[in-house]
Amino acid sequence: MQSINILWFKRDLRLTDHVPLHRAIESGLPTLLLYIYEPSLVSAPEYDLRHWRFIWESLESMNQELKNYNTQVSIFHDEVLNVFHQLKDQFNITSVYSYEETGIKITHDRDKSVQSFCNAHKIKWQETQTNAVVRGLKNRTGWAKLWEKYINGSMVNPNLRKLKPIELPTMNCGYEIPASWKTPHAKFQKGGTATGLRYMQDFFQNRIHNYSQHISKPLESRRACSRLSPYLAWGNLSLRQVFMAQEDHKQTVKYKRNHHNFSSRLRWHCHFIQKFEMEDAMEFRNLNRGYNTLKRSENSEHFEAWKNGQTGYPLVDACMRCVTETGYMNFRMRAMMVSFLTQNLWQNWKDGATWLAQMFLDFEPGIHYPQFQMQAGVTGINTVRMYNPVKQSQDHDPQGIFIKQWIPELNNVPIQFIHEPWKMTSMEQTLYQFKLGVDYPKPIVPLAETAKIARDKIWAHRDDPIVLKEGKRILAKHTFRNRRN
Ligand SMILES: Cc1cc2nc3c(=O)[nH]c(=O)nc-3n(C[C@H](O)[C@H](O)[C@H](O)COP(=O)(O)OP(=O)(O)OC[C@H]3O[C@@H](n4cnc5c(N)ncnc54)[C@H](O)[C@@H]3O)c2cc1C
Missing domain, CATH: 3.40.50.620 (HUPs)
Incomplete structure (x- = not known):
């Protein structure tokens, strides 16, 4: 043999x-x-x-x-x-x-x-070891040094000329590969190292200059961010490869702040995956067990409305529809989608995490679950961030261009109502040939009231003895011991 x-x-x-x-x-x-x-x-x-x-x-x-x-x-x-x-x-x-x-x-x-x-x-x-994610660590002491060592190490490029190929005999196992897997789809980023390298070069040469300015905007971020996440998640590019390419470009361009912000995110990539590596039960349960007693609502109609972009909140709906159709969304809008689900709709994070894992082309368990739980406010160690979708919309899509792109039902709605179509009087609705509740849903929950109830419940729960005890455990295990780290 x-x-x-x-x-x-x-x-x-x-x-x-x-x-x-x-x-x-x-x-x-x-x-x-x-x-x-x-x-x-x-x-x-x-x-x-x-x-x-x-x-x-x-x-x-x-x-x-x-x-x-x-x-x-x-x-x-x-x-x-x-x-x-x-x-x-x-x-x-x-x-x-x-x-x-x-x-x-x-x-x-x-x-x-x-x-x-x-x-x-x-x-x-x-x-x-994958990138700077270290197996078997008990806490984060020394992790920062391990990250530096990995990221500043040399690339290891196999000498393919020395590869000795194998004649594979016919094997009697397996199913057909479905034709749909082999059929390209124009709305999704295409896989492969060659395409990943093109995204990377284009980002460093042309797109990075707007990175920090546009990172939070649902429309502009699609061009101004690197869009490297699926290439990193599926390993078409190594993290070190991206880091090193950036080092080369840093020498020649002046966009210091953008480069700084981008390289922090490369570090976060491994930081989050390291967390999941050390506590993978996070896939199923709250990182902070103290939150297990905080009962959530189980409203399947609300969940379906969120999934299908039918909540009546234009920016939430536009983001949900866009991610279903294209597999991509920027960070702030991901956080807002989670905040709306887990705070305004008061749903458990788990079903939402599963749905968005399916939708994100860059699904990376080690980033996805820790980020989802952080945004859902169940870690007990992070500030609970609530994103008001109306404010996000006014700040980051002021003309409603992104909204109208994904919600054609709102095409006739003028800018002054695009963020809050429910504020149109019936006369205005007639004038603009738009009927709330028929063409587009009324808001499924009131925003301010649901946010206040959620905030009060989450903050009150932070004093729960188990939340506090768990908080200490989480800090000791997952955060750096000293500031220099
Ligand atoms: C609820 C939620 C779920 C998420 N799920 C995923 C996921 O499954 N896969 C995934 O790759 N990212 C996830 N993120 C993080 C982030 O939103 C994406 O990495 C980023 O939007 C990808 O776009 P980009 O490649 O253009 O990012 P850039 O801003 O260009 O960043 C470059 C790279 O840095 C890493 N990165 C950027 N932001 C973060 C972050 N906040 N945390 C950790 N790493 C980061 C990514 O690898 C990214 O490709 C999630 C964020 C939230 C709030």
Whole structure:
């Protein structure tokens, strides 16, 4: 039987700055490049066609480059253990190389069974740290130094010329890859390192000058922000690769504040994922258990209205519809969507987190759950931020251009009412050929009252003894010990 290594790609769909690939090649054994679409993930409610399509495009981009080296990534659609079992029957697998994954429970459990499989068959599974996310930390002491070490380290570019390809025998497992995964969609960012690099170059050369000024605006941020999140989430680019490209551009351009703000966010990327790595139960329950006793409403009509962009609050609805159609939204609007759901509608964060995971093309569990809980006000250590959608709309979409783009029902509504169409009298509605409650819903809850009730409940609960105790635990575990850190 031929001895081989397996390079198992997960959320690291690239061929540059790839430590496991470098190690597999340097081991000298033929290496099978493997990607597995897993039915258990495909059917998970956090995932959607948009993700599988992005992955397909990423794999195609890799395979395009790999043609030069007479090899391809072998793509399966089956559970990982089924694939590994079949490969074991055909080859003597020496090592499996991969990056560590900070994922949801499904992938965490799958990794445990892969580890058992490897142990049982004397296969060495060599996992490498992903970006600056360190496995096994008990608290954040020293993490800042580890981040610096990672980000300032050299890129590790595998020498693909040395890659020894493998003839893969026909294997009797797996399902077809659906045609819809292979069909591009013009409204979504396209996957693949080549496209990710184009976004990155364009951002540093042309778009970064408006970064800080436009970061909060739902329309302008789509151009002024880097839009690198799906390329980082699916690993088309490594974080260090982006950081280093920025260092090169910093030398030549004058937009210091923009560069500073952007590089802080690259650090936040790992900071949040590190949090989830150290406390992944956050996928299911409040980080601060003291909030478990704060009962939420379970109003499925409200939840559906929020999901479908039918709340009667134009900016909330425009954002919800836009993210469904395009997979992208800037940070402030994401925070506002969560604030409206969990504070004004007083719903539990969990269902909303699952829905938006499915909608965000850049779904990254390690950022998504900690951010969602922070915005929902259930950590007990962060300031509870409430976003008034009318004020956000007036501040960040004053002419209602973004709103009208996503809510054509409001096209006839003049600017003075675009943020609050419910303020139109019936005479004005007739004049502008618009009927509230028919063309567009009336607000499903009153804004000021619901915000006040939520604020009072959340703040009162902060003195709960369990919230306070948990707060101390969270601070000790997840925050830096001294200011310099
Ligand atoms: C409720 C909620 C859920 C979120 N879920 C995700 C998610 O699933 N995946 C995801 O990548 N981001 C998530 N974010 C963070 C942030 O909104 C996005 O990273 C950002 O909007 C992506 O756009 P960009 O690439 O143009 O960002 P830029 O502003 O250009 O930032 C560059 C990169 O820095 C990182 N980054 C930026 N902002 C943050 C932040 N606040 N926290 C952590 N990292 C950040 C991202 O990797 C981003 O690509 C979430 C935010 C909220 C409020």
